[in-house]
Amino acid sequence: MEKTWATSSAAGLDLHLDRAGTRVRADLERALREAVGTGRLAAGSRLPSSRALAADLGIARNTVAEAYAQLVAEGWLTARQGSGTRVRERPSGGGQAPGGRASSAGAGLPARAGAAPAADRAPQVDSRFDLRAGVPDLAAFPRPQWLAAARKATAAAPHRLLGYGDPRGCAELRDALAGYLARSRDVRTSPEQVIVCAGFTHALTALTQILIGDGSTAVAVEGYGHAEHRAVIERAGLTAEPLPLDERGARVDALTGSPARGVLLTPAHQFPTGVPLAADRRSAVVRWAAETGATVIEDDYDGEFRYDRQPLGALQALGPDTVVYAGTASKSLAPGLRLGWLAVPNRLLERLLAVPALADQRVDVLHQLTLAEFLTSGRYDRQVRSRRIAYRRRRDVLVAMLHREAPAVTVSGISAGLHALVRLPPGVDERTVVQAAGRVGVAVDGLATFAAGATGVAGGAGSSGAAGRAGDLGAALVVGYARPSDHAFTAAIARLCAVLRRALGSG
Numbered sequence: 001m002e003k004t005w006a007t008s009s010a011a012g013l014d015l016h017l018d019r020a021g022t023r024v025r026a027d028l029e030r031a032l033r034e035a036v037g038t039g040r041l042a043a044g045s046r047l048p049s050s051r052a053l054a055a056d057l058g059i060a061r062n063t064v065a066e067a068y069a070q071l072v073a074e075g076w077l078t079a080r081q082g083s084g085t086r087v088r089e090r091p092s093g094g095g096q097a098p099g100g101r102a103s104s105a106g107a108g109l110p111a112r113a114g115a116a117p118a119a120d121r122a123p124q125v126d127s128r129f130d131l132r133a134g135v136p137d138l139a140a141f142p143r144p145q146w147l148a149a150a151r152k153a154t155a156a157a158p159h160r161l162l163g164y165g166d167p168r169g170c171a172e173l174r175d176a177l178a179g180y181l182a183r184s185r186d187v188r189t190s191p192e193q194v195i196v197c198a199g200f201t202h203a204l205t206a207l208t209q210i211l212i213g214d215g216s217t218a219v220a221v222e223g224y225g226h227a228e229h230r231a232v233i234e235r236a237g238l239t240a241e242p243l244p245l246d247e248r249g250a251r252v253d254a255l256t257g258s259p260a261r262g263v264l265l266t267p268a269h270q271f272p273t274g275v276p277l278a279a280d281r282r283s284a285v286v287r288w289a290a291e292t293g294a295t296v297i298e299d300d301y302d303g304e305f306r307y308d309r310q311p312l313g314a315l316q317a318l319g320p321d322t323v324v325y326a327g328t329a330s331k332s333l334a335p336g337l338r339l340g341w342l343a344v345p346n347r348l349l350e351r352l353l354a355v356p357a358l359a360d361q362r363v364d365v366l367h368q369l370t371l372a373e374f375l376t377s378g379r380y381d382r383q384v385r386s387r388r389i390a391y392r393r394r395r396d397v398l399v400a401m402l403h404r405e406a407p408a409v410t411v412s413g414i415s416a417g418l419h420a421l422v423r424l425p426p427g428v429d430e431r432t433v434v435q436a437a438g439r440v441g442v443a444v445d446g447l448a449t450f451a452a453g454a455t456g457v458a459g460g461a462g463s464s465g466a467a468g469r470a471g472d473l474g475a476a477l478v479v480g481y482a483r484p485s486d487h488a489f490t491a492a493i494a495r496l497c498a499v500l501r502r503a504l505g506s507g
Helices: 024-037 050-057 061-074 143-156 171-185 200-213 227-235 279-292 346-353 365-376 379-405 430-439 464-470 486-503
Strands: 005-008 015-018 077-080 084-087 194-197 218-222 239-243 262-265 295-299 323-328 340-343 410-412 419-423 476-480
Touching: 024 061, 050 061, 061 077, 143 365, 143 379, 171 194, 171 323, 171 340, 171 365, 194 200, 194 346, 200 227, 200 262, 200 295, 200 323, 200 340, 200 346, 218 227, 227 239, 262 279, 279 295, 365 379, 379 410, 379 419, 379 486, 430 476, 430 486
Parallel strands: 218 239, 218 262, 262 295, 295 323
Antiparallel strands: 005 015, 077 084, 194 340, 323 340, 410 419, 419 476
């Protein structure tokens, strides 16, 4: 067959393809790799859109889109909505470009520990399949229902609500939240004790000032958890003291004799180990707070998402006078709304409202009114039920595929939340698995990343000292199953399973 050459010099690509051949996409991928590898396409260069390059070459747009997606997965390119497709920035220090195809999951595991190429250290945020924990499926945000609620709430809002208003938040939302929290999470509070805030970090920043005022020099935290929460505590001038963790949650007995006058817990579903705080430890931490005048901060970040039974009630119900309950709409709706809430003991209410960090950053009143309408109309409950069903299905798929494809690993923790802890067998290096996953386009975090005092990059192991202070829980992956779109989820888990098979020597 006579060859029909297609040529493009767009963005310096200088491509020559046989568009009548059967390997147009493979040839395009090869040409793009060569252009990046030789430096003709410099790091950060923006590539033509798939539509523009397809028109220039006279080939199908899908062919270009698929070639771009493959090279993103291999680590040659990055793709972000709004900024197009670009050549991935290379780490400093003369690191080489990604090598080989790495088009099938598991390809590219380093030949030996410690010999990972520089590309492994590239940030994972541009990976094609994002299995990091902490963010819901943003495509599931109920846009039509939210818009309808916003229109209704805005039309009905009296003029007075458009003023500066109550520092606790608008009364309509506080009323709705008090009712919802009572029936769904067993929180014992009143609308007067509810404060609307711009998410948990915003609330924690304010609460650290209260603890300093109480004479505390430290806040006890779970030995594994969100690094940004520990950073908030330490920026306030307090020490974040890690509590050891085991299969029953935080070892709250370690609070005895501690200088901490506050403790931060995720009792319904510990992040990231996935275990609930045992009943006797719940009672013990409330008793400790009452006896010492301390404050318990309950981060109920995904307490609504329990799949095997009814969700555990909030810890706050055991000590309404000692526990500050914190929740947000980040997992049920979207983190970008910046909608959170506190149920605050009366003894702390006035002091907390006077903290500048809280008083000076108020939540948009129209968002507040829309959420109030969402709650009172039943739309919020329907959204939570819908996501609970969807995330349970995803977790079931994850567990089933791991059991079938990588039976040597185990999933621990309760059936709840938006992530699972996947424990690796002894002798399997956590960092190596995380890096191998990154090379095939799968972003996932290692458990050591979340250890108090961890110094590794995201996805890397922390220092041995950090593991010792946090209580070493062994090697594991923290696999989030909420971020990928429905059509990409199974493919993402399949790639992860293939990486695990290679790491375990079974594939």
